[in-house]
Amino acid sequence: MLDTARLNRLPAAPGVGFKPQHFAAIMEDAGPVRWLEIHAENYMGDGGRPLAQLRALAERFAISVHGVGLSIGGAQPLDKDHLARLAKLVGWLDPASFSEHLAWSSHGDTYLNDLLPLPYTNATLTRVAEHIDTVQSTLRRPMLLENPSSYLAFAESTWSEPEFLAELARRTGCGLLLDVNNVFISSVNLGFTPQSYLDAFPLSRVAEIHVGGHDHDADDHGAPLLIDSHARPVAPPVWDLLAEVLARTGPCPVLVEWDNDVPDWPTLRDEARRAEHALQTVAVG
Amino acid sequence: MTAGTGSFAHALLHPNVTLPEGLTDGNGQPAGRRLNVLRNNVASSLGEALRNGFPVVTKLLGTENMKAIAALYLRAYPPRSPVLSAYGTDLPEFLAGLSQLSHLGYLPDIARLELALRASYHAADAPALDPSRLTDLSPQDLTESTLSFAPSLRLVRSRWPVHAIWLRNTQHDAPKPVAEPQDVLITRREFDPVPHLLPRGGADWIAAISKGQSLGDALDVAQTTAPDFDPASTLAILLRDNALTSLTLKDQRL
Structure with a gap:
């Protein structure tokens, strides 16, 4: 069994993606939320409000640093400057967790600001594993790798996505971040059942x-x-699929993501309550 | 052409480019317009980043025009870094080069002002100089002293009334801009950068101080172009907004 405590110091409780407009409301009444996720790239400035808010949040909540721009699934070497920025942030913040995506976002020196798909082949497996090794040795901590949402597939792929992720985790020692919404999206878009993916x-x-x-x-x-x-x-x-997953994994940190058309804090807090309910059900069950 | 990241990236940025081969719908059929989801993600997220970074330019152009300009800008100057707070640094030059916008001559300088406000927002924090360090000095010592500015301080010089245009588009009841050159000092007292209109000569004074000239020499520089320049009001802004970080007396300098 994996030592998840080594991978992750997040509580097996609800978390939400932090949005600056919620800062005062979260500090006032976080509801069931015990931890917050921030996107690393939004906290790479030198100072000002973003870093001040993050320091204040980190005193009250466990923080998960979630990168969206490292291009771990990319064909080219990792961007050393960006890796250094990440190391600086993770260094001073010492977050409970660091995670990134099985995706690419940069080609040459162009950054495309989207999580783009890659074929699952022996060659990409080797390359992505090397990139994860580089991240983990640079940040001096294990990372979590997230499964993507897919709109298309590659004819050249020779690995299934779950097997590809399993092999990456085996080779690098990284943990996995299971995005249940992504599993559901990919299952509909590419025509498989979520259960076969989870199996x-x-x-x-x-x-x-x-x-x-x-x-x-x-x-x-x-x-x-x-x-x-x-x-x-x-x-x-x-939500149904989350209950199925939790029944198999047991209690686990569950994050609600809401990044566009962001609602007011009570609405997002209510979503966190639903995640809390799912976690309580599995704890009792 | 195979679906390497190069051809894939090219197809994402150029909607009329043929799809890379080897992309399917998961059941062996060609992916078709499924790639458009990714194209749309790239264009709309970066367009939104540009609009968020330049709210006044967006307001002046109108959201639909700004979307069209963002699409052109993306192909001319795609982001070079995943840190999007730095996205848009070439927008002033890009706007200046668009002939269809030549009737809005002030637009590039408004973009420069918005870039400076954003840079100030993310700049490093620094402890402010105790005002008594200034007020306790004799006039002679003060004249011979040099000052350091906070990292969040910015100076924007323009031959357009950029401060008035900015105010008119961000605040209720702001007066109609009058044609005149305006220089803007940006300070950040705590977290929110504020643009201040500088008196004539003020920008020369600020620029001379940031080059390390003494307050007396800076005043000479400013009064060369603006004989009636009085630094009192600008110095008051610098002190009130924590924009000074250190003072060095003449005999402390090498």
């Missing part, structure tokens, strides 16, 4: 879970295409 997923390595909202669209053939928008409440089938 193949190394759940023993999961140290954190994400849920979030998605939007509905359609592809060229009218097939449903779900969009990972983080712009609305968590959908009912994703």
Whole structure:
């Protein structure tokens, strides 16, 4: 069994993605929220309000630093400057967890600001594992790697995504961040069942879970295409899937993501209460 | 062409480029417009970042025009860093080069002002100079002293009334701008940068001090172009807004 305490010091409780407009309200009444996730790239300035808020939050809450720009799944070496910025942030903040995505976002010196897909082959496996090794040795801590949401697949892939993630975790010792919304989105978009994905997923390595909202669209053939928008409440089938996952993993830190069309704090707090309820159910069950 | 990141990145930034081969819908059919989800994510998230970074430029142009300009800007100057607080640094030059915007000559300087406000917002914190360090000095010592500014201080010089235009588009009841050159001093008392209109000569005075000239020499520089320049009001802003971090007496300098 994996030593998740080594991977992650987040409480097995609800967390939310922190938005600056919620700062005062969270400090006043956090509800069930015990930990907060910040996007690393928003806290790489030299000072001012962002860092002051982060210092104040870190005194009250466990913090998860979630990178969105490292391009771990990219074909090129990791950006040394960006790695240094991350090391600086993780160094002074000493967060409870650091996580990034199985995705790429940079080509050459162009940053595309999206989590882009990669083929799952022996070659990409080797490269991504090297990148994770570099991150973990630079930050001097294990990291969590998150499964992506997918809109398309690569004909050249020879690994399934859960097996690819399992092998990465085995080779690098990293933990996994299971985004249940992403599993649901990918299952609809690429035509598999979430249960088959979870059956193949190394759940023993999961140290954190994400849920979030998605939007509905359609592809060229009218097939449903779900969009990972983080712009609305968590959908009912994703709450159901969270309950299934928690029944298999046991209590785990669960984060509610809401990044666009961000609601007022009470609305987001209510979403965190639903996550709390899911966690209480599994604790009792 | 295979679906390497190079062709993939190119296809994301250029909507008319043919899709890389080898992308499917998960069931062996071509991915088709599924790539558009990613194209849209790239263009809309970076367009939004630009609008958030330049609210007054956006207001002056209108949101739809700004979206179109953001799409052009993205292809001309794609982000070079995942730290998006630095995205848009080339926008002033880019706007200045767009012939269809030549009737809005002040727009590049408004963009410069908004960049300076953003840089000030993220600048390092620094403990302020105790005002008594200044007020306790004899006039002679004060004249011969040099000052250091907080990292959040910025100076924007313009031949357009940029301060008045900025005010008019951010505050209720601000007067209509009148055609005149305006220089702006940005200070950040705690967390929120504030642009102040400088008197004539003020920008020369600030620039001379930041180059390390003594207060007396800086005053000479300022009064060369603006004989009636009085530093009192600008110095009061610097003290009130914690914009001074150190004072060095003449005999402490090498």
